[in-house]
Amino acid sequence: MTGHQAPRRGRGRRPAAEVRASVLEAAGRVLLEEGLPAVTFDRIAREAGSSKMTLYKWWPSPGALAAEAYFAGSEEALDFHDSGDLAADLTAQLTAFVRLLTVAGAGRPVSELIGAAQLDPELGRAWSESYALPRRELARVRLRIARDRGELREGVDLDVMVDQLWGAVYHRMLVLRVPFDETLAPRLVDQALHGAARREAEPGA
Amino acid sequence: MTGHQAPRRGRGRRPAAEVRASVLEAAGRVLLEEGLPAVTFDRIAREAGSSKMTLYKWWPSPGALAAEAYFAGSEEALDFHDSGDLAADLTAQLTAFVRLLTVAGAGRPVSELIGAAQLDPELGRAWSESYALPRRELARVRLRIARDRGELREGVDLDVMVDQLWGAVYHRMLVLRVPFDETLAPRLVDQALHGAARREAEPGA
CATH class of the missing domain: 1.10.357.10 (Tetracycline Repressor, domain 2)
Structure with a gap:
């Protein structure tokens, strides 16, 4: 967790729903801009200002995260x-x-x-x-x-x-x-x- | 070319069309029985009693061979x-x-x-x-x-x-x-x- 990529309040303060939304947004953006191989837990955690542990807890694999991110990002x-x-x-x-x-x-x-x-x-x-x-x-x-x-x-x-x-x-x-x-x-x-x-x-x- | 897997006449004697048919048959069979990863030039050359060089000459990749083999095998x-x-x-x-x-x-x-x-x-x-x-x-x-x-x-x-x-x-x-x-x-x-x-x-x- 470097924390310099996304502005955020103090560590551990963001509600889970907000973290989840940031992660999905980052994953959807990286997927569309750079393709599936670029969607790694390392990269998305950094971009979303989250921790890799959180991503491991919520998604079984970067591919599963990418699929959910695409659903969320394309819904509208x-x-x-x-x-x-x-x-x-x-x-x-x-x-x-x-x-x-x-x-x-x-x-x-x-x-x-x-x-x-x-x-x-x-x-x-x-x-x-x-x-x-x-x-x-x-x-x-x-x-x-x-x-x-x-x-x-x-x-x-x-x-x-x-x-x-x-x-x-x-x-x-x-x-x-x-x-x-x-x-x-x-x-x-x-x-x-x-x-x-x-x-x-x-x-x- | 080990030659012990498929009975054949002396080296270099089979007409190209016959070799091609044997290769497609072998590739189609291996594809259906074992899946795409099993379709390698090594394996198919061995099974068809052909040489790897021939396969390299005729198909750009094992995947291209598998696609053509599936077409040939499913045509009927x-x-x-x-x-x-x-x-x-x-x-x-x-x-x-x-x-x-x-x-x-x-x-x-x-x-x-x-x-x-x-x-x-x-x-x-x-x-x-x-x-x-x-x-x-x-x-x-x-x-x-x-x-x-x-x-x-x-x-x-x-x-x-x-x-x-x-x-x-x-x-x-x-x-x-x-x-x-x-x-x-x-x-x-x-x-x-x-x-x-x-x-x-x-x-x-």
């Missing part, structure tokens, strides 16, 4: 709105998600995190529990509202919608590894909501 | 049929894909390969060029047939269909990291083809 950017127009709201949220990964530069650190999660079961669990599943639950909440309003068809599978909207973006980034931009968002939403098949009842079909 | 299992019924054909292919990842045990090595691809740009390129993009092209071929037959709606985005079918499976495996089984396949196909939205013209809607 990836917020779900309810304007009453499901297609518009999904398009807005997915556009924000694509921008975060592309223009805001989160694509590389997020790919590194998910990549490392495939090779390290403990980080895999941390990524899943601290980021991916909580984010899916936020998407489900917005989709349940739409279902309860009768905007979705009977028997719709909300988890499949999540796979076909956000999962589709991850597919381009992680599996195909091709460039993509926010023009993808409305196409994903349109096809997820209205399907790719020609409708039997369509005029002229 | 992941073949696209054309029975004239798009939904049935997509469901059959996706069911085979899910089975390959789950009951056939390819999930772990494929996750490792894609994971390592996020951390190693050269492997990333090899995975994308030797597996992911060629497989997408095979899917596009089947989808183009359906589009040309008028089974898909005007302006449909075939790449988005690929993202919303196969990408959705990868999403569960890599990002959410939750168990899944072949019951996912028909749900993905149904929602990708017919959409999640309630249809305005639907009786009772």
Whole structure:
């Protein structure tokens, strides 16, 4: 603990919630700016004016800290709105998600995190529990509202919608590894909501 | 070159195509049985009765060899049929894909390969060029047939269909990291083809 990196009140005085917030902020910033390998307990403790012991106590590994920091740091950017127009709201949220990964530069650190999660079961669990599943639950909440309003068809599978909207973006980034931009968002939403098949009842079909 | 692991004719006698096939077979088998870390040039040269120099000449890295071996080894299992019924054909292919990842045990090595691809740009390129993009092209071929037959709606985005079918499976495996089984396949196909939205013209809607 050098303490010269972040101004703070006397040693041991900061409430735990405040320390936790500083640590998550520092970890999220280092992750986005320098990538996953830069997120070490040493570095983050120094940047947050905390102690390495505290970090060891709160997180099983630097990867788990990075996953939680990314969740906390992206929460506002990836917020779900309810304007009453499901297609518009999904398009807005997915556009924000694509921008975060592309223009805001989160694509590389997020790919590194998910990549490392495939090779390290403990980080895999941390990524899943601290980021991916909580984010899916936020998407489900917005989709349940739409279902309860009768905007979705009977028997719709909300988890499949999540796979076909956000999962589709991850597919381009992680599996195909091709460039993509926010023009993808409305196409994903349109096809997820209205399907790719020609409708039997369509005029002229 | 010890030569005692695989029976072969005299040194230097095998045609290149035959050596290449043996190497891909050995790499695919070791990848599926033991995972990506076991796929080394040393090990695969020994198993295939080839020389390490040959492997160095043909593949930039063991990861690139593993990606091509997985493509070659999964080609038959992941073949696209054309029975004239798009939904049935997509469901059959996706069911085979899910089975390959789950009951056939390819999930772990494929996750490792894609994971390592996020951390190693050269492997990333090899995975994308030797597996992911060629497989997408095979899917596009089947989808183009359906589009040309008028089974898909005007302006449909075939790449988005690929993202919303196969990408959705990868999403569960890599990002959410939750168990899944072949019951996912028909749900993905149904929602990708017919959409999640309630249809305005639907009786009772």
